[in-house]
Amino acid sequence: MKELNVLTINRIRTKTDGEGVTTLVVSMGCPLRCAYCINPMTWDGSYKATRKYTIDELYEELKIDNLYFLATGGGVMFGGGEPLLNIDFISEFINKYKDTGWKFNMETSLSVPLETLQKSYGLIDHYFVDTKDMNKERYELYTKGDYDLFYSNLQNLLENVGPSHIRCRVPMIPNLHKNEEYKENIETLQNMGITDIEVFNYVIPSDRKTISDTAKKNMDDFLNKIS
Numbered sequence: 001m002k003e004l005n006v007l008t009i010n011r012i013r014t015k016t017d018g019e020g021v022t023t024l025v026v027s028m029g030c031p032l033r034c035a036y037c038i039n040p041m042t043w044d045g046s047y048k049a050t051r052k053y054t055i056d057e058l059y060e061e062l063k064i065d066n067l068y069f070l071a072t073g074g075g076v077m078f079g080g081g082e083p084l085l086n087i088d089f090i091s092e093f094i095n096k097y098k099d100t101g102w103k104f105n106m107e108t109s110l111s112v113p114l115e116t117l118q119k120s121y122g123l124i125d126h127y128f129v130d131t132k133d134m135n136k137e138r139y140e141l142y143t144k145g146d147y148d149l150f151y152s153n154l155q156n157l158l159e160n161v162g163p164s165h166i167r168c169r170v171p172m173i174p175n176l177h178k179n180e181e182y183k184e185n186i187e188t189l190q191n192m193g194i195t196d197i198e199v200f201n202y203v204i205p206s207d208r209k210t211i212s213d214t215a216k217k218n219m220d221d222f223l224n225k226i227s
């Protein structure tokens with residue numbers, strides 16, 4: 001039986017995940033290692049304060065807000081970590097409960113193999129793409145990820161689901177974006193055909209008690225290289 005390892009479930013969200021009232025499901029696992037990660041405890045399986053849900057258990061937890069979802073056109077936001085790492089669970093969940101009338105959205109970095117991303121096509125109503133940066137050097141410095149993979153996945157997503165189902169989030173990250181680099185990022189996205197772009201100030205989490213040694217080392221490496 002499939003299970004989803006969940007860090008937290010955040011209810012009654014408005015104005016952050018698109019239309020309506022939503023519930024955010026934060027699942028464990030992430031392929032990136034962002035210097036200022038807000039959830040480094042999702043990086044590996046060693047963090048113990050999580051809960052595993054079966055598909056029906058997750059539904060029981062989420063249906064508390066059924067009336068809010070239906071009245072406002074909201075639903076569920078799958079986030080993380082990187083929810084696409086759990087696409088087999090998520091696709092089974094959505095296929096089982098697609099008649100609820102809920103929206104099923106996803107916040108993703110797209111840093112997964114293309115075939116993993118493709119499993120989500122036809123299931124997700126709206127993708128919220130966490131772009132980090134649209135410059136290869138800055139992206140890889142900040143995330144330790146593979147920019148080319150991210151970029152080609154974004155192109156593939158755009159071709160397959162269309163711009164009306166994608167919002168790209170463009171963060172302004174302290175130290176990484178010292179000037180107005182975010183404007184370059186917007187231009188690159190617009191040139192790709194992305195029409196819904198949200199720019200925001202990335203605030204470094206103040207409570208870093210749970211940050212692991214690895215996360216601290218990543219942040220120190222980043223600060224050394226950027227200075």
Ligand code: SF4
Pocket residue numbers: 030031032033034036037038039040042080081082109
């Ligand atoms: S994408 Fe970056 S910020 Fe988000 S959980 Fe992964 S490492 Fe952290």
